[in-house]
Amino acid sequence: MRATKGRRTHLIVSTRRWLIGGILFIAMLGVASPACAYDETGTGRACVECHGSDTPDGSESSGPHGGYTATSKKCATCHSAHKAPADGIVLLPAATVLATCQTCHDGTSGQGVYGVIKARTGVDPADPAEAGAAHRMLDTETDPITAIPGGDSTGGGSRPATFSGTAGGLTCSDCHSPHGSNVVDPFTGDRARSTTDTAGLDSASGFRSTRLLRQRPTSTDDSYASVTTYGSDWCGACHAGRLSWHELYNHPVEAATTYTGTGTAFTYESVARLTGVGVSTTELGTLGRNNFGYVMPDPRTDQQRDHEPICQQCHEDARHVGDVTLRTVDTTEVFDITALDGSAAGDNPRFQVFPHESDNDAFLIETDNDLCLNCHRQPSG
Amino acid sequence: MEQDRDTTARVAGGAAEERAGRRGRGALTAVLLVLLLLGAITTAIQTLTLDGEDEVVRGVIENLECLQCHTDLIPEFDREVVHKPFMAEQCTTCHTPHGRIETETVIGGAVQSIKRVKTLVEWLPVKIIVDLLSPDDVTVTATDADSTVRVTETPVKGETSELVLPRTDLCMMCHGDMGAQRNAAYPHKPFANGNCIDCHDPHASDITSMLTIAPENLCVTCHPMGSELSRVQAHAPVEGFHCLDCHDPHGSAYRGILVDNQRDLCFTCHPSVARLSGMAVQHGPYANDACTDCHEPHGADYMPLLRAEEPRLCYGCHPEIETDFRKVSHHPVGTVTLDCTGCHDAHATNYAALLYDNDNGICYDCHARPIQATYDRSGHKNTPCWGCHTPHGSNWGPLLKAVQPDVCFPCHERRSFDDAAGGHKNHPVRPVYYDVNAKTRLTCTTTCHAPHGTSHNFMLRHYDSPQDGNCLICHAVTPGDRVGVDF
Numbered sequence: 001m002r003a004t005k006g007r008r009t010h011l012i013v014s015t016r017r018w019l020i021g022g023i024l025f026i027a028m029l030g031v032a033s034p035a036c037a038y039d040e041t042g043t044g045r046a047c048v049e050c051h052g053s054d055t056p057d058g059s060e061s062s063g064p065h066g067g068y069t070a071t072s073k074k075c076a077t078c079h080s081a082h083k084a085p086a087d088g089i090v091l092l093p094a095a096t097v098l099a100t101c102q103t104c105h106d107g108t109s110g111q112g113v114y115g116v117i118k119a120r121t122g123v124d125p126a127d128p129a130e131a132g133a134a135h136r137m138l139d140t141e142t143d144p145i146t147a148i149p150g151g152d153s154t155g156g157g158s159r160p161a162t163f164s165g166t167a168g169g170l171t172c173s174d175c176h177s178p179h180g181s182n183v184v185d186p187f188t189g190d191r192a193r194s195t196t197d198t199a200g201l202d203s204a205s206g207f208r209s210t211r212l213l214r215q216r217p218t219s220t221d222d223s224y225a226s227v228t229t230y231g232s233d234w235c236g237a238c239h240a241g242r243l244s245w246h247e248l249y250n251h252p253v254e255a256a257t258t259y260t261g262t263g264t265a266f267t268y269e270s271v272a273r274l275t276g277v278g279v280s281t282t283e284l285g286t287l288g289r290n291n292f293g294y295v296m297p298d299p300r301t302d303q304q305r306d307h308e309p310i311c312q313q314c315h316e317d318a319r320h321v322g323d324v325t326l327r328t329v330d331t332t333e334v335f336d337i338t339a340l341d342g343s344a345a346g347d348n349p350r351f352q353v354f355p356h357e358s359d360n361d362a363f364l365i366e367t368d369n370d371l372c373l374n375c376h377r378q379p380s381g
Numbered sequence: 382m383e384q385d386r387d388t389t390a391r392v393a394g395g396a397a398e399e400r401a402g403r404r405g406r407g408a409l410t411a412v413l414l415v416l417l418l419l420g421a422i423t424t425a426i427q428t429l430t431l432d433g434e435d436e437v438v439r440g441v442i443e444n445l446e447c448l449q450c451h452t453d454l455i456p457e458f459d460r461e462v463v464h465k466p467f468m469a470e471q472c473t474t475c476h477t478p479h480g481r482i483e484t485e486t487v488i489g490g491a492v493q494s495i496k497r498v499k500t501l502v503e504w505l506p507v508k509i510i511v512d513l514l515s516p517d518d519v520t521v522t523a524t525d526a527d528s529t530v531r532v533t534e535t536p537v538k539g540e541t542s543e544l545v546l547p548r549t550d551l552c553m554m555c556h557g558d559m560g561a562q563r564n565a566a567y568p569h570k571p572f573a574n575g576n577c578i579d580c581h582d583p584h585a586s587d588i589t590s591m592l593t594i595a596p597e598n599l600c601v602t603c604h605p606m607g608s609e610l611s612r613v614q615a616h617a618p619v620e621g622f623h624c625l626d627c628h629d630p631h632g633s634a635y636r637g638i639l640v641d642n643q644r645d646l647c648f649t650c651h652p653s654v655a656r657l658s659g660m661a662v663q664h665g666p667y668a669n670d671a672c673t674d675c676h677e678p679h680g681a682d683y684m685p686l687l688r689a690e691e692p693r694l695c696y697g698c699h700p701e702i703e704t705d706f707r708k709v710s711h712h713p714v715g716t717v718t719l720d721c722t723g724c725h726d727a728h729a730t731n732y733a734a735l736l737y738d739n740d741n742g743i744c745y746d747c748h749a750r751p752i753q754a755t756y757d758r759s760g761h762k763n764t765p766c767w768g769c770h771t772p773h774g775s776n777w778g779p780l781l782k783a784v785q786p787d788v789c790f791p792c793h794e795r796r797s798f799d800d801a802a803g804g805h806k807n808h809p810v811r812p813v814y815y816d817v818n819a820k821t822r823l824t825c826t827t828t829c830h831a832p833h834g835t836s837h838n839f840m841l842r843h844y845d846s847p848q849d850g851n852c853l854i855c856h857a858v859t860p861g862d863r864v865g866v867d868f
Contacts, residue, residue, distance in 0.1 A: 070843075070850030079852070081829075083797045084806035091806055 065212050066180020078178070097164070097171040098139035101178075111193065111341045113356045120342050120350075125357045134357040137170045144169020153240035156248040161238075164218045174219065176212040183210040187230045187269045188288035190317055191352040192337045225257070231267030232310040233257055242311070254308035261306040268312055272296075272303035278328050287312055291335045291348065294365055295322040296375040314371065318360040319349035322374035447472045460585035466555070467584045475551060475583070477543045549575025565632030567639075571603075572631040579603075580630065597622030609680030616686055617650075619679045627678065643672040660729035665698075667728045674698075675727065691720035702773050710781070711774030719747075724772065741766050752833045759834025764792070769832065785824035786810040798825075818854045828854055 064077040078100065084091040092100040107115035117132060118124040125132025136145055144167040151159025165171030177183050186208040216226040217238055225240075227233045232255035236243040245252045259265035266272070272282040273293030280297035282304060287293040294313055296304055321333045338344045342351040351359065360367050366374065444467075448455055457463065466474040544551050552575070553560055563573050571579040580599060581591045592599050600606075606619060618626040629640050639646050644667070648655035657667075666674035675694060676686045683690045689697070692714050696703040706714055713719050721727075724743055725735040732739040737746075744766045745753045756762060769788055770780045777784040786799060796804025801811055808829075812822035819827035826832055829851060831842045844850035 068849045068853055070848060070853060072849045073847045075849045075852040076847035080806075081808040082805070086803075086805055088806045091808060 096139040101172045132359045139165040139171040150239040150241040156241035162220045188286040235311045252308040291321045315363040317349035317354045457585040461587045463585040562632035568632035600624040612680035613682045615680040657729040663729040705774035708774035710778035755834035
């Protein structure tokens with residue numbers, strides 16, 4: 001019942017945000033777009049030259065971010081060996097890494113990364129007064145992000161950090177390698193974005209990609225752990241204090257570094273997930289492009305026993321999963337993306353921009369009790 | 382009886398007269414025989430000692446009086462060349478006769494004439510005797526307008542003969558046409574000083590121009606050429622001692638007593654060099670008649686008769702170029718493979734700086750491979766080599782006119798390509814960085830561009846733009862071999 005109400009409310013809000021987003025999109029057509037090192041119009045170059053082609057197995061092409069060969073033509077997409085803008089850095093089109101990335105990944109038009117939710121809904125998740133969350137990354141001289149919440153592995157508090165962005169603050173390239181170098185193993189994600197996924201909506205297997213995630217963040221501090229498999233351990237490289245649930249008061253979380261069971265610790269690509277709608281059986285599979293991994297049937301299955309949830313089983317793009325009573329997934333809660341770039345308000349999940357921003361607080365997949373009851377029984381008393 | 386005595390006396394007298402007549406005829410016959418004998422002997426001597434030419438005979442006869450004592454001069458008449466005065470005139474043309482010359486002046490007038498006649502009458506017998514005893518006395522009487530002068534010359538054996546004029550002027554008496562040469566700008570000292578006989582025999586010689594010795598031996602008596610001839614190369618005329626091919630023995634208007642100005646003189650034997658005189662650009666010494674500024678006319682240790690080896694010779698006038706060649710990067714001038722004349726003509730050309738050519742062709746003579754093939758198809762094809770390079774030496778290799786990348790900026794807007802210009806941001810191009818591919822200091826041309834052209838656009842060395850290979854050469858995402866902060 002709560003789920004039904006929540007979904008109705010979500011639809012109303014989504015419709016309103018869609019209208020606002022549409023108005024903003026039309027308005028943006030009349031204003032200048034950000035400076036870009038590469039103008040796809042008039043170059044005579046085919047899209048595939050930068051973005052590659054979709055491979056038969058549905059794996060994502062790396063676009064300009066990797067897969068470089070002597071005859072590929074990707075570097076010039078971002079870098080200008082000569083006549084780069086005077087205020088640019090490392091021959092990039094903008095003064096910061098963030099601004100450079102946004103020349104292509106600007107979400108303010110509904111595509112891209114940051115700004116997508118606001119563009120679609122009118123609600124800025126980075127606004128503390130509004131619902132939602134944003135992985136802040138200002139890349140500015142003022143107020144640079146130089147502390148990692150929960151980064152202190154012993155105390156659980158913040159950890160000072162010096163990143164590669166402006167004034168030592170966090171920027172895109174601290175988590176992502178724009179050149180696809182030393183990145184984690186590919187994993188299946190939810191994302192269905194127009195820039196890379198023109199034919200991906202019907203790709204049942206989803207897209208396996210590294211997301212250009214670095215194995216370890218860029219920092220002057222080399223104490224960060226190097227992680228090759230995306231999952232809790234990847235998050236914990238920075239937010240180490242969040243992984244410690246034996247010594248600190250944290251919700252249990254499964255990570256290879258803290259796992260004490262006899263099996264194999266869950267990762268994003270390998271969790272126990274329901275095998276279908278309305279069932280309580282599980283299988284090991286990817287958390288991505290599938291909503292069956294966000295609930296735990298009661299009683300736990302053998303695959304779930306002795307395991308804790310990974311970070312992403314609570315923190316991911318906002319979505320609707322989990323019968324509050326049965327802790328299963330019904331037909332209205334299955335993974336369902338019908339349009340690219342979150343343009344369809346009823347898609348589940350609608351926005352695939354985690355962990356950049358979310359329309360839920362703290363990047364939780366659901367809010368309040370709706371989240372907890374995906375795994376926990378309702379109190380009987 | 383008296384008649385008989387008379388007759389006998391007459392007969393005896395007649396016989397005596399007859400004997401006397403016979404003795405007179407005999408003496409006359411003897412004199413004639415002696416004369417004939419002398420004539421025969423003279424003819425025999427002439428035949429044996431002289432060649433029998435009339436001129437010689439005439440010369441001997443003309444100077445017989447002198448030759449009686451100066452017999453050593455008789456063979457001179459048989460030389461190839463005999464001085465005309467010696468041959469056809471008399472020795473006294475040049476020489477005074479032996480003896481003192483006493484001059485007595487008798488002033489004319491009645492009293493003096495009477496005294497003279499009186500003295501003549503009183504001393505006439507003595508005078509006749511004295512004249513007989515001194516048959517060589519010569520009395521010359523010259524009459525002035527109002528006086529009579531009598532000159533008596535008395536030859537005294539053993540006295541030194543004198544020239545009729547001072548030696549320095551004597552020859553000019555007949556060879557006055559050569560007087561102008563004595564005043565020439567560059568006279569031969571012996572000639573100028575009148576020491577003609579330093580070179581010429583005044584009587585006769587077997588050598589042309591009555592030289593004392595053969596010309597190939599004459600000049601070197603004062604001008605020894607041994608050191609010149611011992612050099613690596615001797616000028617052919619010097620080697621053959623043909624000094625007069627180039628030099629006038631008396632005097633000349635040209636330095637070195639040359640027979641002509643240097644250019645024209647040299648051109649007579651070196652027409653290949655003469656041909657260059659019509660060209661637009663001429664080397665200063667060549668244009669200014671100073672062949673010997675570079676060439677040693679007699680002998681030299683450096684071919685072709687150069688005063689010094691290249692490039693040392695050139696540095697004498699072009700010291701600033703020597704400075705260039707001492708710079709870090711310099712053309713290998715002075716090595717066995719290249720000299721100044723490898724690019725410059727020492728005499729004249731039609732192109733600036735005396736170059737053999739006026740375009741890149743002169744560079745291609747040596748740098749045809751591998752530069753020419755690509756350069757002439759490159760974007761730089763209209764830029765001459767010296768647009769970027771200086772031909773002699775530079776502080777910036779390879780022979781650049783300025784350090785890289787500054788050498789590029791006169792044509793390529795600096796703010797668009799220089800990472801230090803403060804305009805656009807550009808890929809580093811300054812050698813403060815290290816080129817990990819070329820393993821040297823980074824410049825525009827160490828890895829990215831080849832300024833002489835390539836088969837790729839933008840003169841890229843390795844790949845067409847915008848192919849990533851250009852970047853990956855240095856920035857390859859390979860551990861341990863990458864550049865940059867964000868891989």
